[in-house]
Amino acid sequence: MTTTTPRPEAPTALVGHERLLDAVTGLFTRRGLPLPRARTAAEALCHGDLVGFPSHGLFNLERLYLPLLETGRCDPWAEPVTVRDLGACAVVDHRRALGLWAAAEAMDDAVARARRHGIGLVAVRGAT
Structure with a gap:
């Protein structure tokens, strides 16, 4: 069974909000997401951690969202x-x-x- 709770032994670092947003935005743009979409996605993930719901935050970046882009299961330029x-x-x-x-x-x-x-x-x- 998998868990969505971060491991307590995982290293932590205190990073300023804007710096974190910029870093996560960069991760998304380097995988093909247009900048406005990348920023919106980064804001959503950072918000989860900011309001005390880490299971809905950056925990999902490497576990879910980056693999979706890297495997082509997500189209970064899809138009609704x-x-x-x-x-x-x-x-x-x-x-x-x-x-x-x-x-x-x-x-x-x-x-x-x-x-x-x-x-x-x-x-x-x-x-x-």
Whole structure:
């Protein structure tokens, strides 16, 4: 059985937030992610650690996200396609885009829809 809890014996280092964001962004861009998507993904992962949920943070960088890019299971340049648009609600196929970026895009879209319609819902499919 695998665990998502960081090992207590693992070495730790205190790194400033901006420096960490820059480093993680660089890891993503070196694997082909466009800079804005890389920054969004880095912000999402760093946020998990900042708010006390390391199981949703950088722990997943080497375990999950970098291998997705390195093996081609994630398309760093995939452009989402709206499959169904009902005004307040939409279904968007992200075509193997990185889920960290797709989730942020969907949230921004849902907020814009809520401003127009009073409610907004965006379902994402096909993201990692």
